[in-house]
Amino acid sequence: MTPSPSETATEPSALAARLAGLVGASGFSAEHGTVKIQVERAGWVEAIRTARDEAGLAFFSWLSAVDWSRQVAVGDPPADPDTIEERYDVVCRLSSVASADGALFVASLPKDDPRIDSLVPVFDGAAWHEREAAEMFGIDFTGHPHLVKLYLPEGFEGHPLRKSFALLSREVKPWPGTVDVEAMPSAENREAGEGGEEA
Amino acid sequence: MSFTVELLVKVVVVLAIALPLALVVIFGELKVSAHMQSRVGPYFAGGRWGWAQPLADAVKFMQKEDLVPSSADARVYKLAPYVVLMGTLGTFVIIPIGPDLVSRNLDLGLFYVLAVSSLSTLGVLMAGWSSGNKYSLIGGLRAGAQLIAYELPLVLAAVAVAVQAGTLSLNGIVEAQAQPWFHIGDFGVTLPFLVSGQIIGFLIFLTASIAELSRIPFDMPIAESELTMGYLTEYSGIRFTMFFLGEYAGMVSLSAIAATLFLGGYWLPGLSNDLLDWVGPLVVIGKVLLLCFLFIWFRWTFPRLREDQLQSLAWKWLIPAALVNIMATAFFKVVF
């Protein structure tokens, strides 16, 4: 039997529905046992505060972001590029220490105005995570006490984890796999799935 | 022989005994600490059991670059190791290694020893301050506080011995321990001060001397995991060897003093005086190596204390105990 999420957690879709109702979410999903709650950008801090106080998700696990864009300078583009809407998803994961419950709260930010309220008033631990997301994605967290670079040196320009930021090491060195001895007749023609191919 | 020639001979003899003994203790520490940690210790330097390791270290340190940091106060920085070494080697003058084998039998011997041994505190402070680096500054401050705080219990424990022996001269103290306490039949049983009444004094003296040498569990000034090497951080090459030798020579000198005060110096029950002239040095060296093994054993078993715990141990526990010990010794001295 595939190791499914544990019995101590309430059934994911039931948990998702309950949390969405509690938090006034705009959408929720529970595929593969991961509860995901879509939250409006405006009500972000309130949603997290109610999740912590009423729903018992008091453990601040992590906060990060995902850059959804159609063209990518690195790796594979999204499955069907023209249907996805270009945006930054700020993802915050809270979990409970009484049971295995846990949920991902997602807020979408338009690409031209990546700004969201900071969670530091609710969780002190969010400070570092937000500093990392700010420097890696260029998202501005209003109300953050000390929003400076966490990992990158002071003089670093650009936001590395954005899909538009190319991976330099792969441009500099030619890929040893491109040397073409005619492909083996027996093995099926292996197109180079490697990301660095088209560089 | 004129005085200066005799002086030179004595200096050479004293150094010929003290420095090789320090090298033996260094080698002892390397080997004993290794076997305590289930490893073999020095192996290749000198025929598969590594006796030449201290010499190899000395030569290695000498050919290392001996740099003085630019922000250092050069004169004080260069002088510090020699002040420490001078303070340590000065104490060997009055340690008797035989009934009449002593370089100078001062009747104020004990007072002289304790005065000279506190000279090395000055050297440590000079090193800490002049290295111009924050970590050695903190190391120097800690050293200053610690060495001064532990001078007192050291002196008070020695005072108790002087009270019991009735004299300040080390030869006198050893002879006092040679007097029989009581007689079984006609055989006079002699007891070293450690056994006859000075057990607390010995413990205080031992603890204080570990702190004097700033060895674990009192090695705050050279706390490797906090201050990298404390006041020794900036030293390298021949100057670091001076400090290194100073530490181990200090270990030998303090255990020699402890052996003389508490373990009966060159005296072994049942040996006649002229025989002691020959066997005396071996007895003293044996007792010194025994005490050095104790230092080494402590170092590789215990962690180090925090600064304030160290101070409160000295002021709240050791000094009151030492004072009580003096009163008790005086009381028993008068009653018996």
Add this chain to the structure above:
Amino acid sequence: MSALDAGGMVQISDAAVSVELVGEDMMLNIGPQHPSTHGVLRLVAQVDGERITRLEPVIGYMHRGKEKLAEVRTYPQITTLINRIDWISGFANEVPFVVAVERLMGIEVPERAQYIRLILTELTRISNHLVFASSYPLELGAATPLMYAFRERERVLDLIESVTGGRFHPNFNRVGGVKPAAGGGSTQKNVVLDLPAGFFEATLRTMDKVLEVCDEIDNLVVGNELIQARTIGVGVLPPEIVLAYGVSGPNMRASGIDFDLRKHEHLLPYDDFDFDVVVRSNGDCFDRYVTRIEEIRQSVSIVRQAIGKIPSGPLRAKVPRVLKVPPGEIYVRAENPKGEMGYYVVSQGGRVPYRVKIRSASFSNISVLPWVSQGQLIPDLVATMGSFDFVLGDVDR
């Protein structure tokens, strides 16, 4: 100022010294090159004498950009990437990622592969806690426990090496199970990489040795009054701070929060064995140390039970040679020796993931340092920092 007028000389007795001695604080750089920062961590401390008024950790010296690299690697290649995040518990890093991909693809892992994964994870936990149990007393000055614990750790690493071939980075996990065979060719295919002969007997012997060294460490360190004086009541973490900063693993359980992911998440068959979760209440350095020594004993009992019950069977489920993961998102977390290790995998189909967020335990464990170190002395800071058992690769990713 009457005292001054009388003949211009200050009468010392009545010159009231009312100025409060205000020395300005010294900025002390602890690291990035420092013996007790477990790697390249720089702490900029504002120090008044030796008391710390403000502490600002500066991290990023070890940042290798794992999340960016993961976006250009195929799924089998990512396991080589992520077992280098927390290099002291290499094997345990891979398990949550591999399970995440298996759940995305809906693959069922055979029983024997799950048991082998569990045994190797517990061996990695023992080796990680042995590193902690020996390097922490070194922070406090005792150098001897280091040698004893590393002597036994070598035996545990030899066990891992006998099965996987690697000591720190075994790279033995595959999507769908563990590495089934030595190679893909005609002869190498049937060289099955199951547990080597004599593995069970060697493991049981090593487990006895590990318990022996735990007792030795108890005598040498835990019972030692000097260690207790340096660690009891030092660096206390109240539960609400633990929750607010996301401190996880033994650090959380030492502050009285009874939460062990092995009892809640179902990545590996922990439910087939009974082991108790080690929880202590007052959250100081001493409790964090003793929690981990106790956890070594629990892991030893788990490994013994697992050896008794290991089923036979295939080592890996049927998986296509070129791995294409269907689109989907999943977050899977596991009880890594250092805390909660989780992977948020966003897949858009194809051989390469679209985004992998790596939740590493030490990142959150370190973020508590500025709060904990207020008003501490430098030796206490070193003791507290050591008790969190963090590694810079885990912090910087």
Add this chain to the structure above:
Amino acid sequence: MASFPLGGLFKGMKVTLKELFTKPVTVQYPLEKETLVPRARGVIALDVENCTVCMLCARECPDWCIYIEGHKEEVPPSKPGGRVRSRAKLDRFDIDYALCMYCGICVEVCPFDALYWSPEHEYSEYRISDMLHDKERLTEWLETVPEPPALES
């Protein structure tokens, strides 16, 4: 804890004293050598006959540290009158051990059993550029490849 107040200290000293008189466990490396586990991943050995220059290992290697060049050549037909077949010949097969992280993906992905693991590990060099080993050196290591160990029941 200890029976009397400072008992913990003496228990600790008892442990170190006991250890003082037990035999040390260290191995004096250059003189005595430890026997290695057969599966230890020390170095990658190459069997040139099996290699058909299919480039799979070079493509799958995460570190891009395998460099291969080959060419096609005619092979006389096995039985008279048979078809002249063409076969790929290996010219260059270098592994840059300065980049290699010993993950074993190449050995595992090779469909023709050309790559093997060997526990040989004493091949350090003074210059990092010398860590690029060509196929002759890799073939030398082929002898050091051990027999796969027997398996647990």
